[in-house]
Amino acid sequence: xxxxxxxxxxxxxxxxxxxxxxxxxxxxxxxxxxxxxxxxxxxxxxxxxxxxxxxxxxxxxxxxxxxxxxxxxxxxxxxxxxxxxxxxxxxxxxxxxxxxxxxxxxxxxxxxxxxxxxxxxxxxxxxxxxxxxxxxxxxxxxxxxxxxxxxxxxxxxxxxxxxxxxxxxxxxxxxxxxxxxxxxxxxxxxxxxxxxxxxxxxxxxxxxxxxxxxxxxxxxxxxxxxxxxxxxxxxxxxxxxxxxxxxxxxxxxxxxxxxxxxxxxxxxxxxxxxxxxxxxxxxxxxxxxxxxxxxxxxxxxxxxxxxxxxxxxxxxxxxxxxxxxxxxxxxxxxxxxxxxxxxxxxxxxxxxxxxxxxxxxxxxxxxxxxxxxxxxxxxxxxxxxxxxxxxxxxxxxxxxxxxxxxxxxxxxxxxxxxxxxxxxxxxxxxxxxxxxxxxxxxxxxxxxxxxxxxxxxxxxxxxxxxxxxxxxxxxxxxxxxxxxxxxxxxxxxxxxxxxxxxxxxxxxxxxxxxxxxxxxxxxxxxxxxxxxxxxxxxxxxxxxxxxxxxxxxxxxxxxxxxxxxxxxxxxxxxxxxxxxxxxxxxxxxxxxxxxxxxxxxxxxxxxxxxxxxxxxxxxxxxxxxxxxxxxxxxxxxxxxxxxxxxxxxxxxxxxxxxxxxxxxxx
Amino acid sequence: xxxxxxxxxxxxxxxxxxxxxxxxxxxxxxxxxxxxxxxxxxxxxxxxxxxxxxxxxxxxxxxxxxxxxxxxxxxxxxxxxxxxxxxxxxxxxxxxxxxxxxxxxxxxxxxxxxxxxxxxxxxxxxxxxxxxxxxxxxxxxxxxxxxxxxxxxx
Numbered sequence: 103x104x105x106x107x108x109x110x111x112x113x114x115x116x117x118x119x120x121x122x123x124x125x126x127x128x129x130x131x132x133x134x135x136x137x138x139x140x141x142x143x144x145x146x147x148x149x150x151x152x153x154x155x156x157x158x159x160x161x162x163x164x165x166x167x168x169x170x171x172x173x174x175x176x177x178x179x180x181x182x183x184x185x186x187x188x189x190x191x192x193x194x195x196x197x198x199x200x201x202x203x204x205x206x207x208x209x210x211x212x213x214x215x216x217x218x219x220x221x222x223x224x225x226x227x228x229x230x231x232x233x234x235x236x237x238x239x240x241x242x243x244x245x246x247x248x249x250x251x252x253x254x255x256x257x258x259x260x261x262x263x264x265x266x267x268x269x270x271x272x273x274x275x276x277x278x279x280x281x282x283x284x285x286x287x288x289x290x291x292x293x294x295x296x297x298x299x300x301x302x303x304x305x306x307x308x309x310x311x312x313x314x315x316x317x318x319x320x321x322x323x324x325x326x327x328x329x330x331x332x333x334x335x336x337x338x339x340x341x342x343x344x345x346x347x348x349x350x351x352x353x354x355x356x357x358x359x360x361x362x363x364x365x366x367x368x369x370x371x372x373x374x375x376x377x378x379x380x381x382x383x384x385x386x387x388x389x390x391x392x393x394x395x396x397x398x399x400x401x402x403x404x405x406x407x408x409x410x411x412x413x414x415x416x417x418x419x420x421x422x423x424x425x426x427x428x429x430x431x432x433x434x435x436x437x438x439x440x441x442x443x444x445x446x447x448x449x450x451x452x453x454x455x456x457x458x459x460x461x462x463x464x465x466x467x468x469x470x471x472x473x474x475x476x477x478x479x480x481x482x483x484x485x486x487x488x489x490x491x492x493x494x495x496x497x498x499x500x501x502x503x504x505x506x507x508x509x510x511x512x513x514x515x516x517x518x519x520x521x522x523x524x525x526x527x528x529x530x531x532x533x534x535x536x537x538x539x540x541x542x543x544x545x546x547x548x549x550x551x552x553x554x555x556x557x558x559x560x561x562x563x564x565x566x567x568x569x570x571x572x573x574x575x576x577x578x579x580x581x582x583x584x585x586x587x588x589x590x591x592x593x594x595x596x597x598x599x600x601x602x603x604x605x606x607x608x609x610x611x612x613x614x615x616x617x618x619x620x621x622x623x624x625x626x627x628x629x630x631x632x633x634x635x636x637x638x639x640x641x642x643x644x645x646x647x648x649x650x651x652x653x654x655x656x657x658x659x660x661x662x663x664x665x666x667x668x669x670x671x672x673x674x675x676x677x678x679x680x681x682x683x684x685x686x687x688x689x690x691x692x693x694x695x696x697x698x699x700x701x702x703x704x705x706x707x708x709x710x711x712x713x714x715x716x717x718x719x720x721x722x723x724x725x726x727x728x729x730x731x732x733x734x735x736x737x738x739x740x741x742x743x744x745x746x747x748x749x750x751x752x753x754x755x756x757x758x759x760x761x762x763x764x765x766x767x768x
Numbered sequence: 769x770x771x772x773x774x775x776x777x778x779x780x781x782x783x784x785x786x787x788x789x790x791x792x793x794x795x796x797x798x799x800x801x802x803x804x805x806x807x808x809x810x811x812x813x814x815x816x817x818x819x820x821x822x823x824x825x826x827x828x829x830x831x832x833x834x835x836x837x838x839x840x841x842x843x844x845x846x847x848x849x850x851x852x853x854x855x856x857x858x859x860x861x862x863x864x865x866x867x868x869x870x871x872x873x874x875x876x877x878x879x880x881x882x883x884x885x886x887x888x889x890x891x892x893x894x895x896x897x898x899x900x901x902x903x904x905x906x907x908x909x910x911x912x913x914x915x916x917x918x919x920x921x922x
Contacts, residue, residue, distance in 0.1 A: 627840065
């Protein structure tokens with residue numbers, strides 16, 4: 103059975119090679135037959151990659167331990183969903199997943215654009231296939247998921263997935279991240295095709311807009327889901343530690359955010375063309391680099407490349423080749439890409455977006471430097487230097503504030519050159535809201551100036567979003583006689599990207615509100631005997647008992663702690679300390695009492711030999727605003743991405759509700 | 769000079785300011801630590817490293833974990849090679865002024881301790897601000913962390 107998988111991958115590699123050649127031939131000669139061969143090759147690679155995936159899924163489902171990969175990552179005791187999710191639990195399987203997604207994206211992007219911009223198709227196919235070919239080489243010759251164990255070593259049960267990862271969030275977290283990473287191969291390939299064919303106008307990013315948005319939104323959600331998992335399962339009270347693996351996924355998301363905004367300027371004013379190509383090149387390169395970082399373990403270990411070995415070198419080589427190829431083209435095409443237009447004023451939307459780009463790049467550099475310093479310092483100085491969360495928080499704190507400010511400023515500032523009048527008209531209310539909020543908070547809290555600045559900025563951005571919506575809704579209701587809900591719907595329909603984008607911004611503001619709350623986190627370690635009490639902030643804890651938790655796969659203790667605010671009983675919290683038998687893996691599961699104001703977070707640190715229990719108590723203010731913000735982010739992203747029927751542009755046409763219905767074909 | 773260039777220069781200036789601010793924070797927030805194995809640390813005259821921020825990787829020596837409830841601290845010793853692999857050799861005494869060691873912290877576990885050296889009364893003690901036990905590797909089963917697994921008796 104596994105042979106089917108192996109042969110599928112071999113075939114896929116052959117087909118990819120053929121397709122690359124056909125794509126190049128089709129692109130150079132302009133002959134449609136070759137392009138068709140290339141496109142069909144992408145489809146066939148998808149088919150064979152799917153077969154390989156199904157074979158592996160099957161092997162995992164039936165616990166076929168003759169396969170080394172299944173034995174290493176799955177176990178009979180795991181429920182079926184987790185056995186299947188073990189496909190992306192290890193290196194070989196997740197490379198296969200990357201490959202499959204690449205083929206899926208390639209096939210669907212080419213199919214979606216089959217009727218237009220055909221001159222780009224052969225190059226897009228070649229690019230996607232070239233990327234797929236790398237993963238095919240890896241999974242065919244270097245790290246195959248279908249390797250068999252020598253007959254003497256076949257086991258009756260596998261190692262199983264780390265129990266910390268047997269959590270619903272962890273099942274889909276890698277899928278989300280990969281859907282995001284691989285998704286950027288589409289705009290990347292179209293950008294490459296555009297440079298090769300000389301089609302340097304807005305085409306390449308317009309036709310890949312929804313693909314980029316989708317990849318970006320999914321990657322963002324994946325990042326935040328990872329944070330939520332860390333919060334719920336890892337039991338250290340936090341959700342982001344600037345771990346190299348976390349940073350590896352964050353960096354492409356930062357570059358992609360800059361890219362998504364920057365392309366708006368090219369659309370409206372035909373500027374920043376080189377910026378946009380550079381940004382998508384950086385984004386995709388960082389996706390590959392992030393995969394490399396996470397897979398090779400190059401940063402975590404004390405001594406780097408010796409641990410990463412051949413895999414590290416090959417992957418890094420691939421990243422370098424892809425980057426050199428892409429940026430080589432950017433340099434080659436720099437003259438036709440240069441804009442004829444100039445920035446007219448520093449106080450303008452164009453300039454704000456340029457600032458935005460620079461700040462994102464600075465943040466990217468800070469994260470990259472902090473993540474890679476251990477590797478570079480060892481390579482250059484023979485001493486391995488590491489930077490901790492304090493470094494990241496310091497710079498991210500400053501740069502994040504600037505970005506938050508631009509989130510409110512950018513949409514309001516006028517194009518080309520903002521007059522004093524327009525500044526006054528647009529910014530009076532939001533600035534007042536921001537400054538007033540900061541003043542009130544400053545007087546009330548009297549500490550943490552950076553947090554107060556952040557919350558003031560959040561108020562500024564919220565006020566700017568509300569102002570935009572209110573003005574537009576009022577205009578529609580007054581001018582077209584629409585009711586509020588209808589005006590709202592029309593607004594979202596007629597200017598989907600703008601008003602949906604505001605919802606996304608609102609979600610990010612909520613996330614910032616939540617993150618800033620960490621400045622006021624409180625924590626306390628307490629040792630109490632049964633019946634004893636502990637206190638943190640306005641909350642009182644009474645330690646009731648601890649019971650053993652005999653489960654099939656793990657044992658340990660569960661403490662019962664009664665939570666009061668003053669005299670009012672709130673909940674019985676049950677933090678656990680588990681030991682997973684098979685994997686010998688201990689785990690602390692926190693008990694969390696959540697309100698919009700704060701989280702009360704309790705960890706059972708230990709049941710001590712003398713019968714007392716040690717607890718770590720945390721108060722995390724505003725943390726649930728983060729998760730609420732993610733929900734708003736998802737709604738906003740869906741709004742921006744939602745397929746809209748193509749509508750011919752009409753300048754200033756007055757339309758009634760009925761006419762718009764007819765227009766929409768409803 | 770075009771506005772675009774003005775903006776670029778402004779950006780570079782801001783970056784320089786930020787970098788200078790970050791550099792000034794080097795002793796505080798932006799501090800870097802040298803990451804060493806225990807052998808490397810012991811070879812480099814431990815007593816002289818007093819006060820410097822360090823990060824050392826080692827393995828918890830069997831039987832040395834001492835939880836002092838009243839003092840709210842833990843003491844243990846680390847050695848360079850995994851104990852269950854028959855490793856012996858020089859050890860370093862560690863004082864961690866907290867009771868919350870990570871879940872994986874046990875005899876023989878691979879740990880990274882962050883902190884500084886205190887060589888006050890001639891004894892070299894590493895005062896840890898942070899104790900990290902080996903993170904479960906996502907890409908290998910827990911058996912990929914053999915030191916933690918096989919060195920223990922449950």
